C-alpha cells in the first residue's frame with residue numbers, strides 16, 4: 019500500500035568553502051527556531067533542518083531586504099541581536115567552538131626505547147590549562163627550533179595521566195553519543211604525535227576496564243535502543259541519503275554482514291595476526307529514548323593511507339558466501355573476512371594476491387541536493403555501510419576491520435598506526451507510525467577518527483614507502499591545521515564586519531563584500547579534510563582530543579599539536595539536527611557495496627614474505643603480493659565545490675601546492691640543519707676526546723720526565739751532601755763529606771779558628787775575605803783576581819772546582835755593594851796567590867760559611883728556614899750606584915750562612931738562574947765552587963782587561 023504522500027523536507031544547504039558556520043537554522047515542522055539544546059527525543063514532531071545560503075544566513079526574515087542590485091543586506095539592529103560585540107565567532111544560537119580536551123599519557127616505562135626523557139615537560143596550571151616547558155633547552159646547543167621554551171595552553175578540560183577510560187569517555191564522548199541518538203551529528207578525532215595514546219583512547223587496551231571510546235560508544239548506543247530496533251527496509255547511502263534496499267540484498271543487509279565459512283586449516287589471519295580476545299569490558303550507560311521511534315545502526319570503517327581512502331570492511335564476506343556458521347567458542351555468528359580466511363600458501367606455491375582498491379571522494383549527487391541545488395558535501399564512494407544489531411556484532415566487525423588495517427599496516431612494515439582510521443556510526447531514526455515513509459527517516463552520524471601520529475622530523479629521514487607515508491601523514495595533518503586556521507580567520511572577519519555594522523547606526527552588512535574578503539578553506543588538499551569537511555562547515559559538533567606523552571622527546575612536534583588545538587578551540591561549528599534526505603528506490607548496489615572494477619591506473623604492488631614459527635617450531639614462509647589499486651580516474655571531484663572561477667581555482671591550487679612545497683622544504687631544511695648540528699656536535703665531541711687523550715698523555719710524559727729530573731737532582735744533592743745521605747754507600751757519604759768540606763774557603767784553612775777539621779763552624783775573617791777579588795769594592799779597584807781551580811780533588815787546591823758545581827746552581831746571587839760584605843768569601847787560597855790586601859771596609863765584614871758535614875747537619879734546618887724567611891723579607895738594596903760587586907755564593911748553605919751572619923745581606927736570585935746554573939754546571943765539569951776570580955781566570959781576564967771590561971753582573975732589579 020502506498021504510503022501517505024508527504025512533502026520531502028530537505029535541508030537547505032549551502033556550500034560554505036569559507037568555513038563560516040551557518041548561523042541560523044529553521045526547524046520547519048515545529049515552526050519555531052531551534053534552540054542550542056536539541057529538542058527532546060520524545061517529541062513526536064518530525065524535524066528537518068533548513069540551511070540557508072550564506073548570503074541569507076545572517077538575515078532574519080524581518081531584517082532581510084534586497085537591494086536593487088540584488089545584494090542582500092541586513093539591518094544593523096537585527097545584526098546586533100545576533101552578534102555580541104568583540105566576538106569573533108558569530109553568535110549564532112547553534113554554533114559553538116570546537117571542544118579540545120587534553121589527555122596526558124602516563125609514563126609506561128618506554129624509556130628503554132629511547133623515546134622518553136626523565137622530566138615531563140607538561141605541568142598542570144589548572145583543570146583547563148597546562149604549561150609546556152622545554153627542559154632540554156637548558157642544555158647548550160640542544161634547541162634546534164625557535165619555538166618558545168615555555169608556553170601555557172588552554173583546553174576545554176585537561177585530563178591527567180591517571181584518568182580512567184570510563185571517566186574520559188563520560189566527560190568527552192557521552193554527550194556526542196546522546197546527540198547522535200537525538201539526531202545531531204558529531205565528530206571526534208584524536209590528535210597527537212606517535213605513541214601518545216590515540217589508539218588507546220579510541221580503541222582501548224587489553225586490560226579489564228580499559229575499553230576505549232569506540233566500544234563504549236557502541237555499548238551505550240545499543241543499551242539505549244534496546245527493544246527499539248527497526249528493520250533494514252531502507253539503508254543509508256552517501257552522507258545523508260537513504261534508499262530502499264533491494265529484496266535480494268535485504269536479508270544480508272538486515273543481518274549486516276555475512277556469516278562466512280570457518281576456514282579449514284591455517285588461515286591467513288592465523289599467520290599474520292594474534293587475534294585479540296574479545297573484550298568483555300562493557301559500558302552499562304543507557305539513555306532513555308522515545309519508544310515511539312525505531313532505530314537502525316549502520317557502521318562503516320575507512321582508513322586513509324598514503325592519501326588514499328580504503329574500506330576496511332571491503333573484504334568482509336558478502337551475502338553470496340553466506341553460510342550459517344557460528345563461532346565454535348562463543349556460539350555467536352561472527353563476521354569473516356575474504357582474505358583473512360584464505361588458506362596460507364606453501365612456500366613453493368604462487369604468492370597470495372591481496373587486492374584492495376582505493377575509493378574516491380565525491381561530492382554528493384544532485385539527488386542529494388536540496389531545493390536550491392546546493393550539493394550536500396562529499397562522501398566516500400563505495401564505502402560499505404553495514405547494519406549492526408548488537409554491540410557484540412559491532413565489536414567483532416570492528417576488530418575484523420582493525421585486522422584488515424593491521425594486515426596492510428604490517429605488510430607496509432608499519433610499526434604503529436600509519437593511517438587515519440575512521441569509524442562512522444550512522445543512526446537512522448523513524449517514527450514507528452511512519453516506518454514505511456522514507457522521507458521521514460532521519461539520519462545522524464558520529465565519526466570517530468584515530469589519526470595517524472604526526473611523524474617526528476628526525477624520523478622522516480626514512481626512505482621509500484616510509485618516507486611517502488610520513489610525508490602524507492604530515493601533509494594531511496598540516497592541511498587539517500590550515501583548514502582550522504582559515505576557518506578561524508574567516509569567522510573573525512565576519513565577526514569584525516558585523517561588529518562594525520553594529521557600531522554604525524543604521525549600517526548595512528553586505529554579505530557579498532564580506533564573502534569576497536574570506537579565504538577558501540583548503541579542505542580539498544588532503545583526503546582527510548575532504549572527508550571530514552562536512553563536519554567543519556556546519557554538520558555537527560566537533561570534539562578534538564589531544565593526546566600527549568609528556569615524557570616524549572619530541573618537544574617541537576608536541577608544541578605543534580598544542581598550537582593546532584589552540585586554533586581549534588577558536589573555530590566555531592554548528593550542531594545539526596537529524597536530516598532527512600532524498601530517497602532513491604533504485605539502489606546503487608555496485609557502488610554501495612564497494613565493487614572493485616578494474617582501473618586503468620597502474621596499481622601499486624608490493625611483495626611481502628612473512629616468516630612464521632618460533633624457536634622449536636616448524637618455519638613457514640608465506641608469500642603475499644599486495645595490490646593497492648588507485649581510485650578510478652575521473653571518479654573524484656566531479657561536480658566538485660562550486661566553481662568560483664576555474665582560473666582562480668587553478669591559481670589557488672597553485673598557491674597551495676607552492677605552500678606545500680615551501681613547508682616541505684622548510685621541513686627538509688630543519689632536518690638538514692638538525693643533522694648538520696648533530697654531525698658537528700659529534701665531530702666536536704670526537705675531537706675533544708682526542709685532545710683530552712693527547713693532553714693527558716703529554717701530561718703524563720711531562721710528569722714522568724719531571725720525576726726523572728727530580729730523582730736525578732735528589733741523587734745529585736745526595737751525592738753533594740746537600741740532603742741526608744744515609745742511603746748512600748759509605749764511600750759516597752765520605753766523598754760527599756769531603757766535598758762539603760771542600761766548600762770551606764781556602765783562605766779559612768789557614769785560620770785555626772775556622773775549624774777546618776770539621777769540628778765546628780768555620781768562619782772566614784774579614785781578612786780572609788779581603789783577599790777575595792769578589793769582596794766589596796775589590797773588584798772595582800781591581801785588587802782581587804782569584805785564580806780558578808780546575809781540580810776536583812779533595813785537596814784544598816782543587817776544592818774550588820768541585821764547589822763550582824754547587825755554586826753554579828746558586829749563581830746569580832747578587833748583593834748590593836753594601837750587602838756584598840755579607841757574602842761568603844771565595845777560597846782563601848786566592849788571597850794567598852793574590853796578596854793584595856782587602857779594602858778596609860771589607861775588613862769589617864765577615865761571611866760565615868758552613869763547612870763540615872756535622873755542622874751542616876746541625877745547622878741545615880735552621881739555615882734553610884732562615885734563608886727562606888730572609889728571602890721573603892729581602893729587598894733589593896738601595897742602588898747607590900755602587901753595587902758593582904758580583905759575588906757568587908758557592909752553595910745554599912754558604913749562602914744561608916752569609917745571610918745569617920749579616921742582616922743586611924740580600925739574596926736576589928735572578929730569573930732562570932737554576933737553568934743557567936745547570937748549564938754552567940755541565941760546562942764547568944761539576945765544580946762545586948766557582949768564584950768570580952775563577953771565572954775571570956777561565957775567560958782569561960787579566961788585570962788590565964778587568965778595568966776596561968768589567969765583569970758582567972747578574973744584577974736583579976735593574977734593566
Ligand SMILES: Nc1ncnc2c1ncn2[C@@H]1O[C@H](COP(=O)(O)OP(=O)(O)OP(=O)(O)O)[C@@H](O)[C@H]1O
Pocket residue numbers: 122123124126179210211212213214215216217218219223434435436469470471472565
Ligand atoms: N592512558 C593510558 N594508560 C595506559 N597506557 C597508555 C595510555 N595511553 C597510552 N598508553 C599506552 O601507550 C602506548 C602507546 O599508545 P598508542 O598506541 O595508543 O599510541 P598512538 O598515539 O596511537 O601511537 P601511533 O600514532 O604510533 O599509533 C601503548 O602501549 C598504550 O597501551
